[in-house]
Amino acid sequence: MGRILMKGNEAIAVAAIRGGIDAFFGYPITPQNEIPEYLSKHLLANGKAFVQAESEVAAINMVYGAAGAGARVMTSSSSPGIALKQEGISYLCGAQLPAVIVSVMRGGPGLGGIQPSQADYYQATRGGGNGDYNLIVFGPETIQETVDIMKEAFAIADQYRNPVLVLVDGLIGQMMESIDLDRPVKERNLPPKDYATTGTRNHPGRHIINSLYLDPLELENHNKKLQQKYALVKAQETRYETVDLEDADYVIVAYGTMARIVRSAMETLKKLGIKVGMIRPITIWPYPEAAFDLIKADCKGILCTEMSAGQMLDDVLIANNGRHKVAFYGRMGGMVPDPEEIVAAIKNFSDWVVK
């Protein structure tokens, strides 16, 4: 089948169906409404579950219930809505339940606006929920890459029994691109869902889905298990792309839509004779720290650029570990920089140095 033209949000919904979604629970918010709109038609028509819940909090707890019963379950929302789901997300991680969460970021804080933003990097990678937990977080740059990751997301969540968060900005949700829905997905050997509460007719004895451990030693051991799992995720699932990195005098770090804007800026910079490369994290948790070891020793500096005040910048500073000068250029509140701004930031690198 050839490529078709689709809006990002609809492509996310189609890819979720390809990934084997059984149930969706959500609550409307711009700019991601086409996801539930599409799924509401197609899930119910195919005997699957779709509920527009009374709130985000209700929706994420429905996700918890369905995941506990062994279903491939998904929710989607945008920034303030994802904020409301944080408690449930922590519970999912505590109870080791797989789920797919799509976050289509808009400007904040508070109700903010509805234009594209990347100001929920902290929310995605540091979380607003309690406890030592991590989500497996992808930050794709095109609709095609978002589709490819969505098709794989349920299997990744099942493999590690942990929520996967697909983090895109409003631009990816609202724009249309020509895409191929049929690209192959990596095969995974998935463990049986022997924890699922499908009724005692199906399994001897009771299955209990729980995140409460009142004995601190027992809770510490549970946490050790979780940390071992996160170490495994780091070793097996970290993804990134490098572009022209080996020879680069300046290295730009960007994810999502910003990475595409950087690619255009790089074309201009090359014409100006400036050697510039890029590190593009595809997973933003786990963060691809190893990529920074590929930067040449006499590199003049690293520019981190985001549609935020500088959140991924923390991870860039950690990965850089004091080796090179680091600068930051960002826009906030729904403003999307054009490539010329990135070109100017590299030309005037010293003006933007943070450390």
Next chain:
Amino acid sequence: MNSTCRIRVAGFGGQGVMMFGQMLAYSATHDELNTLWFPSYGPETRGGTANCSVIVSNQTINSPVFKAADHLVVFNMPSLTKFQEQIEQGGLILYNASLIKTAVKSDKALVVGIPINDIAHDLGSLQVANMVMLGAYLELTGLFTDATITEIIKKFMGERKAHMVEINIQAIAAGRKQIRDIGVTYVKTS
């Protein structure tokens, strides 16, 4: 085509600005080119001005946003005022001469005015003014053939609006004819 074309389309909500852009994006996909369509989706789309960007390319499309457009298509005066400076050297500005009565000048771009409302009115439906504009745009740029556009119009209208296909095709033809009658040709210089 062998390059990247960045097109900005702007007008009042309801003038068919988004559809104009989507027709280009669907046509590009049909012709196996890369394409990206991006709408303004802010509160302004609920009345007032609306605009969208389209990129058509035979290469990988990088930045979805751009400052200067290769082609600017404007349906009303506020859109012209807002975007006419954001145009590449050697670009094209195509405007709705039914609503923009002042002389439009640009030292960077070829400027062409088409009275799309009047032409659409003569065809019997003001609704197809955007398709008159599309016809004029395609005649100037040579981007897509009538065969491609006809197929996309049929797909776009579906069964429910199948009765609208014919008048849309007529509108495309009328827009193309208007350009030939004026005798203007556009060749991108840069």
